[in-house]
Amino acid sequence: MTTYLDINTPHEERIIGGGDESIATWFQMPYQSIVTRRETNQPNRALHKHDFIELVIILNGQGTHIIEDAHHPVQAGDTFVIGPNIQHAYADTNNLSLFNILIRNQHLQTLNHEYISMPGFYALFLLEPRMRAMHQFKSQLQLSPQALAEIGDWINFLEVEALQTTPLACSRARAFLQLIVGNLCMQYEALGSLDSTKLLHIANCIRYMDNHLSSSLQLADLAHAAGMSERSLSRSFHATIGQSPIEYLLNMRLQRAEELLLASPTPISQIAYEVGFHDAxxxxxxxxxxxxxxxxxxxxxxxxxxxxNAHEAATYTEAYGTSQ
Incomplete structure (x- = not known):
């Protein structure tokens, strides 16, 4: 049960409710794919989760970010992504200010291919959230004061557009998000820490899978793309993802096949070939x-x-129209 403490309790000890959040909570329009939320003095917050992606940039202060059972100190410049349905909370906050960018899950894949094909994108948006959910993995990206100031200008522009809900403003918000994502990915690739380097190797491997899904891929091909030996890749990949590279590739192919099965009446044998199965x-x-x-x-x-679903929607529309 969520506890609410008296408003007069000192800020560091106040806890606001958890409460799971859904897309319907924040996204007012069906074409709205980005929402921003600025917290200028984030209080402690109980465990909660949401069904969208959240990009968090710590602007000032410090505190503890709790993900599942892991506690991570955060401070100005720390930047991380929280995936859907991940329990997280804030504690021990001290003048903690942060900027949250809430993103519909499917929107990331609509960003410019130049950005989503970057190893830094795979590492920051796909691998790190998974690592934090599986292990006590600390976020790697901390922006320098100069980089934080530059990002700060862009998030100000993003915030202005995202607060509006017109299609044109939403389109401009997506453009600013692309600039922010591209910058963060480049910052990630320049880190050079041991953990970030390991994730970037695996990110290169996954990117290679994604770009060569229809090809006949062997472990040697994936190891070459990652810049690792086959043994090192297998060990690191399993420790990070929880699957072998070949198992992950198989699931990636089946996921793509599911998309194609839903998107068109393409013959199943052709879909099999397009996702890398040369035997239907x-x-x-x-x-x-x-x-x-x-x-x-x-x-x-x-x-x-x-x-x-279409019949249900039509029935609802008819009933709603009649009630008017």
């Missing part, structure tokens, strides 16, 4: 093993769900 029967067996149904059944189930 083997593709079907792997899909059934890991997804619990055949690709054909998956497509039919998705079509059935789509028709049911």
């Amino acid at each position: 029967n083997y593709f079907t067996r792997q899909f059934h093993r890991l997804r619990g149904m055949s690709p054909r059944a998956y497509r039919k189930q998705a079509e059935k769900n789509y028709r049911a």
Whole structure:
């Protein structure tokens, strides 16, 4: 049960409620993919989670960021990403100011390909959040005062546009987010710490998978892309991701196949080839093993769900219109 302390309690001891947050809490319009939230004096906050991505930039002060059971000191310049459905909280806050950028999950993939193909993007937005959820992994990116000041100018512009909910303002907000993401990715790639370097090696491996999904890839190819030996890659990859590189590649291929099955009536044999399976029967067996149904059944189930949702929406619209 969430506890609310008296407002007169000293700031460092006050705890505001947790309370899970959803996209509906913050995103007012269906085309709105970015929301900003500035906390100028962040109090302690109980554990909570949300179903969107949160990019956090610490502007001033200090405190402790709690992720699951791990406690991480934070201070000005620290920058990190919190993935969906990750329990986190703030404690021991002291003049803690931060800027939160809330992002719809699917929006990251619509950013300029030049940015999302950067190793720094994979490390900051994909690998670090996963590492923090699995292990007591400390965020690596801390902006220098100069870099923080530069980012500060951009987040001010982003905030102005994001506070508006017109389509044009939302489009401008996305443009500023791209600038911020690109800058942060370059900052990450320049870190040079042992942990960040390891993540960047793995990020290079995953980026190579993503760009060569239809090719026949072997562990040697992935190790070469990562700049590591096969043994080192396998060990580091499993410690970071919880899977072997080949297992991860298989799941990446099946995830892409799911997208293609839903997006078009393309024959299943062609989809299999496009995601790197040169034997359609083997593709079907792997899909059934890991997804619990055949690709054909998956497509039919998705079509059935789509028709049911469309019918429900039409029924609601008709009833709503009648009530007016």
